[in-house]
Amino acid sequence: MNLLELPREIRDHIYGTLLAPNANRYTADDGSTVYNYSHKNLLSVNRQVYHEARRIFLELNTFVKITTPFPESKHQVAEDGVPIVAADLSAAKFTQHRLSVLIAFPLTGMRTREDTFVIHIDDLHKFCDSWFYSAADYPELNENLTLKLTLRDPLSATPLDDTPAEKNVLKSLQERLLYPFGRVKNLMRVNVTGIPEPQESVVAEMKRLMAIPLGSPVQRLRDATAHKDAGNTALMANQPLEALEHYRKAWESLFIIVKGRTRRVYGERYFEHVLTEPPFENQHGSMVRTVLRIRLVANTLLAYLKLEDWDTVIHVGMRTISIMRRGEENLEPEEEAFGQQWLAGPEMGEKAVEGRSTISSEGSSGT
Incomplete structure (x- = not known):
């Protein structure tokens, strides 16, 4: 019996077992974490398995794509304990993320080489902590930066997927995606957008957390x-x-x-x-x-x-x-x-x- 001869419920269970976050990351004794989605070739078996497995994969794994104006950002955040899922060209081509994070210098007039990398939602708080402490080293930095957060839904209807997801990001997921940025203070401008549109109450709470002062x-x-x-x-x-x-x-x-x-x-x-x-x-x-x-x-x-x-x-x-x-x-x-x-x-x-x-x-x- 091959995979497609199994009932859909059993196939979904197999996909979930192979593609769950805990099955694809290793945490060392020193707390450092590495992701290795060794079963991602499952998505290349055929079109039907691709669409079925992809849905399970994205339901279990939420990714955040981050672009900064600092060329070596991924190395800095990695030193701070933020595991990188994808970087460089792989990150630039990545389209399976729920949140796009764009950090920019809008008023300097300088063109810098951007750095793009992808992290898992489970590590988003580590990224924001890294930013929080870096800002303590450079107190004047954040007031020259803007932050654009764009929610998106990578799941979409396809001819082989008879249970297409509604374009919606649950409030609980929006909170997990946005609240960690409450650690970031004194930015020049913050813009939160996306399709689906972010909930006003979640954005308001994130900005309330951002407004809590760093402390003299x-x-x-x-x-x-x-x-x-x-x-x-x-x-x-x-x-x-x-x-x-x-x-x-x-x-x-x-x-x-x-x-x-x-x-x-x-x-x-x-x-x-x-x-x-x-x-x-x-x-x-x-x-x-x-x-x-x-x-x-x-x-x-x-x-x-x-x-x-x-x-x-x-x-x-x-x-x-x-x-x-x-x-x-x-x-x-x-x-x-x-x-x-x-x-x-x-x-x-x-x-x-x-x-x-x-x-x-x-x-x-x-x-």
Whole structure:
């Protein structure tokens, strides 16, 4: 019995099993994800299988096609953990997307080589997070950019498809496609259009989220301090996991993303101001941020000590020691924040001694 001799319901089940997102992506231990639609040749069997399988494929997989004025955008977002489904010529020819995203410089008069790539809807929030943190590195960038979002329906009636889809994008899907852009702030202009027409309530909520301010350097430093203090309180109550969650939020307030043993630092320029509001009057924002970072590292080490996660203690501790040693030498500009006389050095020293003693005692008890 060949495929077409099976009942349609069984064929649809086969298509769904082979073409589902989870069956075609691999996530490594470090959180990086790769897509490989190895069964896409199913769409080349014949016309009938193509139309049947394509419908199931697009019902299970929603794609977003993104065009930016920056030639190397796909590499930048990939470094930020956004998996790319298609790029370059393959992306330019791609027509199976539900949302078209066009980012442009309308007033510069410059012609730049555009970069086009395709991502899965499950990763759209990662793309918008990448944009959010990149804007923290270049605070003046977004005010020169426009954003055009165009909804579309790649499913259409065909002679071999007796259940053509109505040209409609459900509200729940529109929310998944548009709400992530609420992370993007201070754009020159935002236009949302498409066929079918986007729902006004969804667009209004997206723009409401966009209007929530990024927060001044003082406000973000206040938030980081509050989360750090909350983490310290949890740590004193012997709640190290709760403490680590507070510390994670403190890092995010400083535009630093910590996931397990990896971290990405953004927003150095955002804090390069002399602060004029309490409790940081007349202090340089970068210096306040540096001290907070060092204290967060010290307290994070103590939390992992309480969890007896020795591997992570060693990893974080050795990384910190390496940076501190290099602090005595000539640092690159982006590392200079760690070389300002190590104002929190005594605190780090106490944690290092405590950690070294604890690990040593563990090693002794095991012999």
